[in-house]
Amino acid sequence: MIPEIDSLKIETPILVLGDLMLDEYHYGDVERVSPEAPVPVVNSSQHERRVGGAGSVVANLSALGVPTRVFGMTGADESGDYIRNALSQLGADVSDVIISNDRPTSCKTRILAGVQHAGRGQQQILRLDREESHPLSQDELADCRKALAGILEEPISIILVSDYEKGLLGQEIMEDLLQRAREKGIPVLVDPGRSGDWERYRGATLICPNRYEASTASGLDVGEEASDHARVGEVLVEKLQLDHCILTLDRDGITRISKGGGLRRHPTKVQAVTDVAGAGDMVLSLLGLALASGWSIDEACQLANLGAGLEIRKVGVQPVERWELSAERDALCGLPIDIDHSTEEMVQIMNQYRSAGQTVVFTNGCFDLLHSGHLQLLEAARAYGDVLIVGLNSDESVSRLKGPERPILPASERARLLGALSSVDHVVIFDEDTPESLIGDLLPDVLVKGADYAIEEVVGREAVEAAGGRVETVTLKPGFSTTGLIEQIRSGARSCPKPSEG
Template identity: 40%
Template sequence: MILPDFSQAKVLIVGDLMLDRYWSGGTGRISPEAPVPVVNVSGSEDRPGGAANVAVNVATLGAKVTLLGMCGHDENARILKEKLSSFDINCEFFEVPERDTITKLRVMSRNQQLLRLDFEKSFADVDKSALLTTFNQALDDVDIVILSDYAKGCLSDPQSLIRAAKQKGKKVIVDPKGSDFEKYANATLITPNVSELYAVVGEQDNEQSLVASAQSLKASLSLDGLLLTRSEDGMTLFETGEDEFHLPAKAKEVYDVTGAGDTVVSTLAVALASRLPMQAACVLANLAASVVVGKLGTSTVTNTELALAVGEQSVHLDGGVMSEEQLAIAMRASKSRGERIVMTNGCFDILHSGHVSYLEEAAQLGDRLIVAVNTDRSVTELKGPGRPVNNVNRRMAVLAGLSAVDWVVPFEEDTPQRLIARLLPDILVKGGDYKIEDIAGGKEVIENGGEVKVLTFEDGVSTTGIIERITKNKLS
């Protein structure tokens, strides 16, 4: 995937404005007044938050931004405008003298958040007629609209904004809040997280019921799409006329999830305004989120960072570690496109050159390669005490980073027979000197019209051999 030219995109944002303030310093003692750490504040930083952070994210990607919102007539409003002007953001703020600008103060020490203090009062009962008039005027010169709802009152009547935008043929993306999503009906796309979805449809016991509930909600609200963000489980797009599209999480390290949702909705808007299809826009949003959670505090993603992330993942942008249920959905979509799916399995405790060459050979047999990985318990059962050397999450992460591998899934049993019988790949592959009739799951694959193949391993290379050499060297 090549990033489009985002500089031509024009985005209109309406939502709850906030100032994020950070006080930071060292902690070396506990207060004698209460069992809490004493922070010696040595630094202070102000950053745009809420809808203002969404605007900064959009501007950092190179798009043109107009931001509408409500604030107080105070020093924090002045600071917020000053910060935003440095990003060349067109601010249309509606000051309410009897309200304070919403401010969130975070106390930090050693890169950890110790405390958050919120200074806020809802704008829900404030007259919005001037904001709506300005919104209608601004619509003529934008490509897409973002409604950034933090339930602070600026978006007390989102339907009036959605109707106005749709009447002028503008797409509307909503970052929702609360348990009433009816107010977002007829938007183009909404981006709830799992907790927000459950607040509307109730908690779901499994992947199938979650998918059904999300699809039903999307249909009832007459949306074009619903993007469910799922933290460490990635995100899933439910788009009208398309199968569910799951994107595993791509983050290598997570330091702070503050503002990650803002990054997702911002990247989606800029990508859609640049005429990318919804699935491609979600791929970029997923990668942008993986970058921003690796930073501390409310942060943004640059074009360069996003381009590098795309480059690293260009082989299988929708691949990675999945649950069994998520993989079943991804496989259905893959097979509907006529792709041939190859599957293999193993412990892959210490990945070595023999593994890599074997997986590359397996991948050449089809369009997609699944690697099923023994959990720690099953490795210990098979290999004995002291194994695995690497836990299952580390083993799967390394495998997911290989260009040959599309999907990685764990299995708990001693053999993957049940998993293979459920997934039924087109080609089942095993390495070594196995007989086809002895390969777990082979019977079911063949009965389903598939193939079973045995590939050779590289001579003289094995995890057990590596461990034995390491142990011998230590003893000598």
């Protein structure tokens, strides 16, 4: 069983080394084909910039509250300034990032688009790379060696190497790193480059190649059987003098092969893949954090499997939050899933849905003693989009609105009942009498209420419409209310036919 996510705690920073890049994303819709060439015309509606490469590992760890130091290189340009500032804002120590005059910052621009009227999610249709990949100059090498020596004189819990083979992590730097790390007893985990030329990783604690990379480096096919994995892993462990080789095998999960012949497969459940970008960075991040927190190598592999499964559901490279890992871990262990989130957590979740091009629907209520009228509202609301968020009045709020004898059920139980419905994706409990503030924070695409409200009376309408959303009302079947249900129970009246005699 995977340990509780709360046990992922360290105080000494993790050192992240590797190639820093700037990832740019342009989102839009395709409405026509260009008259100039047979290519789609994308009407760009949103532009985002994120730190990529080794910076993704830093972002992953920062999202989990982990202290980090960064060793990398950027160009003396605006993109490099953005990367250093962004990492610093995440809380990372960027004082050892080298600024080079001999190369520009690596930039990758991705165009994602969908067909608006089809209501489908967006997909990547083009990637444009701007970079120079070549070995370090003598000045760059001298600066890197000096910085690395200084870093390793200070406390470091574990070292994560993210090698995109842009020239930073050549033989000289890796030899220096591995020798100094061995002397100080610091584990070194490597996410290797695609070339398969891995002699520079000799003596690392572990490497975590994917299927293609492992096949290229070993010269062997990586099949689906454990015997195939063992053969490839043993070759790499012996050749590179590793403690472990962690094979990341997409649909086949993760297989650990260790020095001395140890092997264990960690299968993964089938996922709907949105975007595979960032899965390798997530595996490296979680392996490192788990091992630095004192977890066993197999517990670390199970966590990495879990995190990679979450990452491939996201559009682009996005960190996974602790609550997501906790929910996925609890589901895997068969524990009740807590779908109730704070407003802050829900805002982060909303941003992820928006990045995926999904339509988010919001409705609200007390939902005290769930009945078929509630079900009708929730099912109708869910049909307006891809995700339904329910705002739920707290116990204090219900008492103010309905009287001191209400609610019948506490908010925790009402949230659990709502969460058990297939139409409900998330629940947010609010303390105010109305959800106006919550709606203003979330700004859903669609706001739904019962048709007993005029649209002009719907709380939150102005904020939603100002943000480009809309309000929908649902005509509900009359005769269903919690108040009426309570009165029936107290009077002993029946609302269903009496059973026939005989």
